[in-house]
Amino acid sequence: MREARLNPALMSRRSAIILISGLMAAVIFLVDGFVDLGLLARIAKPIPVLCMALWLSLLPDKGRFQWAVIVGLLLSAAGDIFLGGSTFLIGLVSFLLAHIAYTTAFIQDCRRPAIFLAILAYSYGALMFTFLLIEGQLGDMTIPVLFYVLVICTMLWRAAARMGAPGVAMMTGLAGLLGAAFFTISDSLLSINMFVQPLPLERLLVMLTYWAGQIGFSLAAAWQEETE
Secondary structure (H helix, E strand, O other): OOOOOOOHHHHOHHHHHHHHHHHHHHHHHHHOOOOOOOHHHHHHOOHHHHHHHHHHHOOOOOOHHHHHHHHHHHHHHHHHHHOOHHHHHHHHHHHHHHHHHHHHHHOOOOOOOOHHHHHHHHHHHHHHHHHHHHHOOOHHHHHHHHHHHHHHHHHHHHHHHOOOOOOOOHHHHHHHHHHHHHHHHHHHHHHHHHHOOOOOOHHHHHHHHHHHHHHHHHHHHHHOOOOO
16 A cells, blocks of 8 residues: 655646646636637636646556546546537536546545435435426436436545545545535536526636536545555
8 A cells, every 4th residue: 555645746847837837728718708718718728637637647656546537537628628519418428427437536445335425415416406407497408417417426425435434545535525526516506507597707616616626636646545
C-alpha cells in the first residue's frame, strides 16, 4: 500500500504550467458569458478538465482508481464539447459514462453497502427528477434524464460510502465526496436552467461548481491509497 499524499509533482514547474493553462482557459470561458469570444471560448471550455486529466496522467504509481478518474475526466471533456444544441444527447451520454467511470474508481477501495447513504442519494435524485418532471419541460428527454439521474446518484452514493471506510484515507474520501457533491449541484443547476427556467449567472454558477467537482475527483485520485 503506498502512502496517500500530494505528489511532489504538484509543486513542480510542469504542474504549475498545467495549472496556469487550466485557469486561463476557465477565465476565457467565463468571460464569454459577458463578452462574446466566439470560437475562442468554445476551444477553452474543455481545457480545464483536460489539464486535470493531464496532471493525473503524469503522476507516478497510478492504479485502477487513478486511471478510472482519468477516463472520467476525458469523457467529461467530451461532454463539455458536445453538451448543447443539436449534440446535447451526445454530451449527456458522455457525462453519463464519466459518472460510470468515477463510480468505478470509488468501488476500487470501498464496497461497503452504506444503505442509509444510498437512500439519501437516491431520494435527492427522486426529488430532483420529480421537480423537473412537474415544473419543467423534459419532453423527449424524460427517459435519458431519468437514466442520468440514476447514474449520478449512484456515483454520489459510492463517493459518500468511502468516507470513514476502512482502508480509505480521510483526505481522499473527503475530496471524492466534495467532488461528487459539487458535480451533483452543478448538474442540478444546469437542469433547472435548461428545463425549468433560466437562472441568473447560470454559466458562472454551473461551471464553478462543475470545475470544483472535477478538482475534487482529481485530488481524490492523487491522495488515494492503493489497496492490496
